[in-house]
Amino acid sequence: MNAICLSGTGNTRHIVSLLLNELGADGISAPIESADAMKALEGDELILAYPTMFSNIPYLVRDFINKNRNVWKGKKIFLITTMGLFAGDGTGCAARLLKKYGAVITGGIQIIMPDSIGDCKALKKTAEQNREIVKKAEQRVTEIARRMKEGKYPQEGLSFWAHMAGLFGQRLWFYNKAMGYTDKLKINPDKCAGCGICANNCPTQNIKIVDGKAVADSQCTMCYRCVNYCPKQAITLLGKTLHQQAGIEKYS
Ligand SMILES: Cc1cc2nc3c(=O)[nH]c(=O)nc-3n(C[C@H](O)[C@H](O)[C@H](O)COP(=O)(O)O)c2cc1C
Incomplete structure (x- = not known):
């Protein structure tokens, strides 16, 4: 199984590495912005991973899915999103787009990790609290990998109710924030x-x-x-x- 990942502050990369390790998978694991991502895309079974942004997909990931619209048909994709608190249908947003291009979504997980928005006061935790969050996330991933090895793939963020939660919980109010690149840096x-x-x-x-x-x-x-x-x-x-x-x- 190959993996393609966007990770700003390392949370998502950490979860992907851990899951691949626990699964004993030995495929290519590539940052989405690297040339290796195109090699990883050649595999039939893939993990696609990214941080949740405003209960949505980061625009770079949306762009990557759209630009490669011709390659998704028939590919089995497992989605991972990490979040500070609430993802709604963070995996579901990519799932719907990928399904439109013919991909088969095998499952998804949404994992709470330390918040990455360093210039907003909300959600800030102490280092000790963040270490605890990461420890819990690691324990969850170990358990998820155990179940995946038995063929039981979690379906987090992929249900109709998750879709409603993501849409009304955040996306409607922040829709434009993640639907393009920004010039606000x-x-x-x-x-x-x-x-x-x-x-x-x-x-x-x-x-x-x-x-x-x-x-x-x-x-x-x-x-x-x-x-x-x-x-x-x-x-x-x-x-x-x-x-x-x-x-x-x-x-x-
Ligand atoms: C622009 C932006 C928007 C975010 N929106 C959400 C959100 O809607 N819900 C949430 O729980 N976390 C949100 N987060 C937090 C990240 O999803 C979370 O910290 C993630 O684990 C970061 O992963 P990374 O280190 O791989 O980039 C947001 C972060 C950024 C930078």
């Missing part, structure tokens, strides 16, 4: 040291170094990787002040 030039870490790690190559400073374009998929990695804490997106730099390496 803010880089404070007074803080930026021009180190290029953000530019080198951006999955959409949305950041360039111009005259020794990072400059953002309009193709941000809101993954928060740059916000998280910036050593000068110069980058924000939804909020104006950075409260916490997320990152799975702190909690696992």
